[in-house]
Amino acid sequence: MRVQAAVATQSQPFLIADEQVTPAQQLAQLHKALADALRLQILRLLKNESFGVLELCRLVAIRQSALSHHLKVLAKAELVATRREGNSIFYRRAFITDDDPLADLKRAAFDAVDTLEIPREQAEQLDQLQQERSELSLSFFQKNAERFSENQGLIVEREHYDSSLMDVVEGLGLSPAACVLEIGPGEGRLLVELARRFASVTAVDNSKDMLDLSRAAIAADGLSNVEFLLGETANARETLSGAADLVVFDMVLHHIATPASTFRDVAALLKEDGLLLVIELCSHDQDWVRNSCGDLWLGFDESELDQWAAMSGLRFEQGSNLALRNGFQIQMRVFRKHAN
Ligand SMILES: C[S@@+](CC[C@H](N)C(=O)[O-])C[C@H]1O[C@@H](n2cnc3c(N)ncnc32)[C@H](O)[C@@H]1O
CATH class of the missing domain: 3.40.50.150 (Vaccinia Virus protein VP39)
Incomplete structure (x- = not known):
């Protein structure tokens, strides 16, 4: 199986280097990705929404270079996926398909991750971030209702x-x-x-x-x-x-x-x-x-x-x-x- 080695920046999710991995390596990558408390916490935060790299840095309060390393490990294990939003990259949990040989393990891992509590500081940051996004959208319509059609x-x-x-x-x-x-x-x-x-x-x-x-x-x-x-x-x-x-x-x-x-x-x-x-x-x-x-x-x-x-x-x-x-x-x- 081929995977893409990933290095995340705000605007560049992957420095792509195709690698051949054996099923045993794939299994090892999955376990490695799951063997870290912070990475599990990141997966917990990504349960419901996608976040940009800077947003995630803010949520888990670590530097971008450190976060980038964790996202790379998670992406290599195909536990997270990305979407490009203009100049930014957003991360979300990977959707697990039935043809993935590790589907059962990944589903069980996500189920276990979902039992984790979101620490209070992260929950507060999460609320604030979502509020900021909402306010951005709301303030646009407050200012522009008259010019809506235009x-x-x-x-x-x-x-x-x-x-x-x-x-x-x-x-x-x-x-x-x-x-x-x-x-x-x-x-x-x-x-x-x-x-x-x-x-x-x-x-x-x-x-x-x-x-x-x-x-x-x-x-x-x-x-x-x-x-x-x-x-x-x-x-x-x-x-x-x-x-x-x-x-x-x-x-x-x-x-x-x-x-x-x-x-x-x-x-x-x-x-x-x-x-x-x-x-x-x-x-x-x-x-x-x-x-x-x-x-x-x-x-x-x-x-x-x-x-x-x-x-x-x-x-x-x-x-x-x-x-x-x-x-x-x-x-x-x-x-x-x-x-x-
Ligand atoms: C681009 S306009 C689309 C209006 C209309 N549906 C159309 O297609 O002509 C988006 C509308 O969604 C409203 N809106 C934006 N965010 C919303 C939210 N979170 N909940 C409810 N309405 C929202 C805006 O106030 C605005 O009326």
């Missing part, structure tokens, strides 16, 4: 995917009596379409200004079947657990500080057999969207969405991709909550 138009004109999106919604086979949640409805264009089709719709947005825009769109259409909730999916869980037949995120996930835990919230919000529809940018490298459009993440790989969903008990059902003229690609993916 900003969004830099990436995508809704006209280019509206009709495909409505085909997907119609094809879900939901009853008109369905209870639907849209997270981050923005100006409310999709929200109006949902409210025209379904009996009960809830709009959840953490920006008051944006929620007001969608409220105005619903009022202008003379609709009265929409509830508005200022907050995030975690807040929606407080009152709407197990209530939704459909949850929709339309170009929202890349603004959310903690996308993986958002999937878990969605699983809690859905009824058994309920559906999640995600319309999202595919991974891209156009870093300018962070400043111009307030994006926290540069899109996502399909596999990343599928695996977050799978980890939350949501099964992939269907997906399609649309290419946009400016080089961006949009993916639409539908997941279903299934009984455990």
